[in-house]
Amino acid sequence: MTPVAVEIDGLSWAPAGLADIALHVPPGQIVGLLGPNGSGKSSLLRCVYRSLRPDAGTVRIDGADVWRTPARAVARQVAVLTQDAPADLENTVEQIVALGRVPHQGPFGALSPAERRLVADAMGRCGIAHLAHRSMTTLSGGERQRVQLARALVQEPRLLVLDEPTNHLDLRHRVDLLRLVRGLGVTALIALHDLQLAAAACHRLVVLDHGRIVADGTPADVVTVELLRDVYHVDASVAPGPGGLLTIAVRLHDRHAAPAADSGRGHEHASVDGRRQAGDGRP
Numbered sequence: 001m002t003p004v005a006v007e008i009d010g011l012s013w014a015p016a017g018l019a020d021i022a023l024h025v026p027p028g029q030i031v032g033l034l035g036p037n038g039s040g041k042s043s044l045l046r047c048v049y050r051s052l053r054p055d056a057g058t059v060r061i062d063g064a065d066v067w068r069t070p071a072r073a074v075a076r077q078v079a080v081l082t083q084d085a086p087a088d089l090e091n092t093v094e095q096i097v098a099l100g101r102v103p104h105q106g107p108f109g110a111l112s113p114a115e116r117r118l119v120a121d122a123m124g125r126c127g128i129a130h131l132a133h134r135s136m137t138t139l140s141g142g143e144r145q146r147v148q149l150a151r152a153l154v155q156e157p158r159l160l161v162l163d164e165p166t167n168h169l170d171l172r173h174r175v176d177l178l179r180l181v182r183g184l185g186v187t188a189l190i191a192l193h194d195l196q197l198a199a200a201a202c203h204r205l206v207v208l209d210h211g212r213i214v215a216d217g218t219p220a221d222v223v224t225v226e227l228l229r230d231v232y233h234v235d236a237s238v239a240p241g242p243g244g245l246l247t248i249a250v251r252l253h254d255r256h257a258a259p260a261a262d263s264g265r266g267h268e269h270a271s272v273d274g275r276r277q278a279g280d281g282r283p
């Protein structure tokens with residue numbers, strides 16, 4: 001799968017406050033889209049995968065304007081994983097995963113042996129092979145999210161658009177999903193709320209606030225005390241860790257909290273591997 005370049009220029013969409021967005025993503029780059037609730041991440045991604053027509057501006061994938069390209073042709077290049085996979089589908093997991101081939105097939109196309117192998121392989125990579133014959137209605141949120149990922153892989157996309165792909169996943173599956181995405185070598189745009197995971201998984205982070213890009217750069221450049229204060233309104237410290245990982249320590253100002261026996265409480269560290277540690281006692 002050859003990755004594509006994505007070029008967003010002058011993009012505006014008033015309902016989400018998106019205004020004059022410019023973002024150029026080279027082939028193979030993994031971009032994490034961050035920002036508070038309602039900052040416009042999903043709306044921007046919807047403009048990219050041709051689900052939302054912007055008021056102004058363009059989105060070009062390998063030079064082709066997505067709104068001048070037939071939907072089916074876009075679907076052959078772009079796979080999308082949205083926040084909440086539909087839960088009310090009666091189809092089996094295998095049938096849903098096989099839907100990833102639809103953009104590549106004719107009107108009555110049956111799966112070729114190679115495509116059936118692709119479906120089996122994707123289910124194996126996403127750890128859902130044992131669920132192949134289960135109905136989607138019987139799955140947990142995390143299992144449904146992994147089914148969506150398998151369907152996206154089967155699509156053999158050149159661009160992956162993931163909107164909060166990890167919100168139902170436990171820590172191991174979060175890490176597995178992001179590792180898998182990195183291993184694909186495709187271009188990816190991923191909206192994430194977990195800043196530490198985003199910093200660990202993405203080549204580049206872009207932060208939206210009130211519909212505008214307020215930061216764009218490497219994880220270490222973007223995830224700063226100032227960003228957490230000015231954009232997230234959180235009092236925190238950020239420390240570099242081994243292998244380029246970041247550790248974010250958030251200070252909780254809770255006037256109603258019970259007095260703590262340990263004077264270090266109130267400062268809580270959450271590391272990328274999910275272990276929470278007591279405060280370090282720093283002011």
Ligand SMILES: Nc1ncnc2c1ncn2[C@@H]1O[C@H](COP(=O)(O)OP(=O)(O)OP(=O)(O)O)[C@@H](O)[C@H]1O
Binds near residue numbers: 016037042
């Ligand atoms: N179809 C719509 N009509 C009107 N307003 C909309 C529409 N879609 C989104 N919005 C508004 O645009 C703003 C941005 O929404 P969006 O879903 O893009 O934010 P987000 O950054 O993805 O948020 P979250 O982190 O909560 O998922 C929100 O205030 C939302 O209510």
